[in-house]
Amino acid sequence: MSCAVKTTPPFISIAEYLGKAPLFVDIGAKYLREFVDAARLYTAPKGKVLFIQGDKANYVYLIVDGWVKLFRETLEGTEAVIDVLTSNHSFGDTSVFEDGYYSYSAEVAEHTRYITLPISMVKSAITTNHQFALNMLLTMSQHRHQQSREIEHLNNQNAPQRIGCFLLRLCPVGSAASVTLNLPYDKALIASRLGIKPETFSRALVKLRAETQIEIQGPTVIIHDLQRLVSYTCNHCSSSFPCKDVKG
């Protein structure tokens, strides 16, 4: 599967990217310039490991486009997917508040362009630049809110519903009744992101199709009747359909 992101405008420069990123809004020209100068842009193919749990945390990562998987490994070697992130999300930033080591591993899930920033610079900007701290706070708050919904889903929705919810969150806001989507990354990864096994995912998708008349062609999903999908999926959830925040 190699369907990266939809129609993002072609990337131009680090300065342009950082200037628009929510984390850097209104932090002032001096700080922005410092970040831009220290930032490095990279491209990495699927499978590339960016860092592993326990590494010294030297950088904060910002995703320009693509998808990155964050995960931890248990003592028994099984992998727990924490999150799968895309454009405009950051990771590695949590270690700013922790002990200076990454508490999870990061691996590229689909071809990704990302920017790194020295963590020391982020750390000092937080303490010296109030606006930057506020931006960080807002980001965190959103993330926290999203996580709490995630927990609710694990408790209240069955596998087909979780998949339906995942599909709905992929829909652009204000979608028409009929939408065509490309699954952004491997089905097995979607499965573990949703806390189910690949085999179950496959079967649950079949069941979801039977219930909601969606159409599935490999990595492409066509939703013919959005409302029908919504009513199958969202009834067991406390937040109603256009679940605001967009997320992979």
Added chain:
Amino acid sequence: MSCAVKTTPPFISIAEYLGKAPLFVDIGAKYLREFVDAARLYTAPKGKVLFIQGDKANYVYLIVDGWVKLFRETLEGTEAVIDVLTSNHSFGDTSVFEDGYYSYSAEVAEHTRYITLPISMVKSAITTNHQFALNMLLTMSQHRHQQSREIEHLNNQNAPQRIGCFLLRLCPVGSAASVTLNLPYDKALIASRLGIKPETFSRALVKLRAETQIEIQGPTVIIHDLQRLVSYTCNHCSSSFPCKDVKG
């Protein structure tokens, strides 16, 4: 059940509480005084509803002692427990960054003393007092970290292991091999906090006893061999035993 909190020293004054709370550390005498003047202390019995989802968010709550349940309700009327909080935790603060309405309901789970602060004051302190914003950021970061572990648990641990993990987190740090605990609130509530049904909880506890030789007498649990409980519980988890942050 009425086993509130262990041996917290008797409470003295709002000023004393706020002076020690992590959120208010180093924010300066002027701000602290303002908060202290605006704060109100309340006592509420089990069952008391503090606010419900959708209410206008006028206050941030700080728990002095006791336990408070945060939850949402789905369209079908089933309740999803988001979190159960105790001493030194705050709630309602998320609405500072949202639309000004509570996104969940709050109900007292065990007799609780709590302090309220006007949300407007908190909001303005965040924007005008850098240290306060930093304190908030640290709190959020910890919370976020804990939530991500919560998600991992739901995916990787079975019911008896989740209960084991819950018990371990109740143990004071540096506990001896043998520990006696009181369950802090109703078993049915523990169950839904762990994402399982009361009946399953009961059976899973029996199974956990068979596996780890713990002793159960109503709401009291005696762990005879901590290490044994750890190895049964934590092998399916990415973080190893003394899971740092304390939480209910």
Added chain:
DNA sequence: CGAGGGTTTGAAGTGCATCAAATAGTGTGG
């Protein structure tokens, strides 16, 4: 064309949920 990863399908097992009912525990008024 063949190799390998990703995905689906089949058969059997396990864990948790559900519904129903019994039991234990707690607080109340007589």
Added chain:
DNA sequence: CCACACTATTTGATGCACTTCAAACCCTCG
């Protein structure tokens, strides 16, 4: 201090959802 009412918890029987292990299929790419 006891009987009753009510709630919390446990137990039993059964069903469904998800997992597991195994094998087939499909698709891409060298």
